[in-house]
Amino acid sequence: MSTNLIKCCGYVRVSTEEQLEGYSLEFQADEIRKYASLNGYEIVDIYEERGESAKNLNRTQFQRMVKDLYENKFEVILAWKVDRISRDVVDLMQLIKELNGKDKKLVITSTNSDSTKENDDIVFLLQGYFSELERKKILERTSLGMKKRALEGYRNGGKVFGYDMVNKHLVVNEDESKIVQEIFELRALGKGYKYIALQLNARGIKTKRNNSFSIAGIKGILNNVIYIGLIKYGEYVNWNEKRRAGRAEPEIVIGQHKKIISQELWDNVQEINKKYREKRLVNRTVKGELLLTGVLRCPVCNYGTVMHKSKGHFYYMCGQYHNKGITVCRSNLVKRDFIEKHVENVVLQIINNEEIIQEMIEYHEKTSNANTDLAESQLKSIINKIELTNKRLTKLEEEYLNDLLNDYARERNNKLAEKVSKELQELEINKGFLEEEIAEKENKQINEKGIREAFKDFESVYFSADRLLKKSLLRALIKRIEVSKDRKRLESIEFWFFPDYRLPLGELRRRSVYSQRIVKTIEGRRRCNDSRGQRAYDSGYNRAGIY
Known part of the structure; x- marks a missing residue:
């Protein structure tokens, strides 16, 4: 093949509905191949996105394509048409700006539009605008249809525990309805969400998704009016853009299904x-007492930790155990005083070390490409999509549980639920990737003076701050904390601003000169101070497994 050919990729996408309208992936790929052959392009790869909406750029294959492009x-x-890339004009123009800044480009084969040509800017803008307008019309038509159905007493949504969907009607699932009744009766006796979840999980009872019951799942059941024969619709207005800020007074109508719970029990x-x-509001302020929730990981399942208080003492507890009980993990309690003290000591030694600061400055001076506009736009979209996907998953579950589906629809619902669950996992992965990318790029934007000023005042600000501010300061520095399996040693701290390693893992010390220098510096500070207080301080570090 000629070496004069320009290397390119093809991107093809089709939503579920569009597969019926002649927009098949094969058709789009053929059009791209024809264009490439006629215009001197060599196709390296074709990225296929099946059953995906173009409302934002947070799609698995699209993100893989962008990563490969930047490599x-x-x-x-x-791409065959603009709407294959995005139906959001802001996302589209931001993508083009980012591509042009890297000497890359987007070409639309159906119109021969080139993002690097000045005269084609208006073409992309108009195509993007009309694509977004079409998406809004589709959403409006869908919303009107769903509202009409809801007001007639039918459910628009996913699986609901206690019901099956048969021919778009909710039908009581006899076995599950007994569990629903039990859940309400336990709550009426004053039992907590966690207690109820633990009881069900211990007996091996599963949700509609074949998962263990969680606190959130029990809470959702106990607050769902569907179990007293009602349908609720319109609790949120324009959820995609406003999220919880768009909360509105829902419409509640009598449903066409049988109720499971009596009004008295409800x-x-x-x-x-x-x-x-x-009671929770009275005790809510105690949640700010722990500095490391979210960043400290469970040493067994690697899940995030939450607060636990027992006999006046605070602990970090496995979040999985907190939500779902002993069937998924153990409490794996970590004493607050132990872990917070050692983390603070490591952080303060690092930010007060001139050699480490100089290494950071040199690293940032060597890096480039610190623009975060596209990544931030994508992250905002992906966070919105995560919330929407969670909502879709809940909706599918409610639809299934409310028993409005026939056998075919139930099977389709199950497949959609599995697909949505996978989407959610991929979104969380992409979210983490984007957060790391943004943090990394933002660090690159910091100049030498900014770095020194920030670290210069950190210690005085930290020790004069309340615990909520301390928590924010630590989270700005720390990405992840791990402790040993026996929960008696601090294993590692992963920082946002240090590239490619974590402190104080021994293996990384051996592999990274940069890491060796940092650890060596901290140890040097220890050796240079012969005071009894410093030796006691260092022995505490040794017991924590830091050296």
């Missing part, structure tokens, strides 16, 4: 819920 595997993206449970909420 210089090709120079050009070929009222009793709601009264219990109200008392628990009031």
